[in-house]
Amino acid sequence: MEFIVDAQNIRKSVKSKNKNQPDIKILRDVNFQATAGEFVSILGPSGSGKTTLLRCISGLTRPTSGQVTIAGKSLGTSSERQLARLRRTTISYIFQSYNLLPALPAYDNIVLPLRLSHQKINRHDVKKLMDDFNFQAALSQYPAELSGGEQQKVAIARALMMHAQVIFADEPTGALDSLSRQLIFSKLRELTKFGVCVVMVTHDIEQASQTDRSLILRDGRLVQEFTHPSEQTLLEAMHLAEKVSS
Ligand SMILES: Nc1ncnc2c1ncn2[C@@H]1O[C@H](COP(=O)(O)OP(=O)(O)OP(=O)(O)O)[C@@H](O)[C@H]1O
Numbered sequence: 001m002e003f004i005v006d007a008q009n010i011r012k013s014v015k016s017k018n019k020n021q022p023d024i025k026i027l028r029d030v031n032f033q034a035t036a037g038e039f040v041s042i043l044g045p046s047g048s049g050k051t052t053l054l055r056c057i058s059g060l061t062r063p064t065s066g067q068v069t070i071a072g073k074s075l076g077t078s079s080e081r082q083l084a085r086l087r088r089t090t091i092s093y094i095f096q097s098y099n100l101l102p103a104l105p106a107y108d109n110i111v112l113p114l115r116l117s118h119q120k121i122n123r124h125d126v127k128k129l130m131d132d133f134n135f136q137a138a139l140s141q142y143p144a145e146l147s148g149g150e151q152q153k154v155a156i157a158r159a160l161m162m163h164a165q166v167i168f169a170d171e172p173t174g175a176l177d178s179l180s181r182q183l184i185f186s187k188l189r190e191l192t193k194f195g196v197c198v199v200m201v202t203h204d205i206e207q208a209s210q211t212d213r214s215l216i217l218r219d220g221r222l223v224q225e226f227t228h229p230s231e232q233t234l235l236e237a238m239h240l241a242e243k244v245s246s
């Protein structure tokens with residue numbers, strides 16, 4: 001089986017603020033693989049390490065140890081320049097905290113990655129995508145003038161404009177109403193039909209139950225994996241993970 005994302009034995013530790021304390025282990029020996037066209041969801045209690053895992057397996061953060069390969073490229077042996085190139089051409093990342101540039105209007109935020117990689121910009125495509133997302137504000141508005149949900153749609157559109165092979169999405173629908181959640185989810189699902197791999201962190205069990213595979217993270221470890229799980233199965237798994245962590 002050819003994996004588009006292949007992460008082996010990922011560990012991430014950070015120094016404790018208190019010098020006498022040992023390092024804090026955020027991720028402990030995580031293995032993660034995904035194939036082209038697969039939609040994988042990652043669930044887990046708050047603080048279990050989901051964002052850290054997504055950052056490590058997407059090349060945004062270097063793990064303390066372990067290997068990550070994306071589309072055949074080993075991230076550990078890549079230079080910062082090569083990593084930046086991979087991020088521009090192969091990977092898109094939807095941030096939990098949006099990461100929009102406050103000085104740019106919505107439209108310019110969306111097309112920024114295209115501009116940076118000297119790609120052609122089709123204004124109509126941007127407008128169409130935002131209409132599909134039921135974006136009600138004007139594309140000339142600045143992030144500070146947008147609601148949280150509208151900012152989230154801008155951040156998602158920015159990631160989708162790049163036509164990446166792998167999309168990492170950190171709670172991409174957390175700030176959205178249920179109609180918008182469904183629209184975004186359908187869009188991601190549609191992309192997987194064209195061979196895009198989507199790795200999504202979510203707290204939304206209903207959405208996770210519509211992905212191909214769900215992984216449960218607890219205290220920095222992947223503890224359970226389900227293929228096409230039912231909502232009930234995931235609810236029970238999450239209850240267990242939350243109980244054990246607390
Ligand atoms: N740079 C860092 N320095 C110290 N601790 C960190 C750092 N990054 C993450 N952590 C800690 O690691 C743990 C996991 O954080 P992470 O953001 O990955 O969790 P999460 O599962 O995404 O949580 P949430 O559901 O709230 O988004 C948390 O306890 C967090 O405080």
Ligand SMILES: [Mg+2]
Pocket residue numbers: 050051052096170
């Ligand atoms: Mg997080």
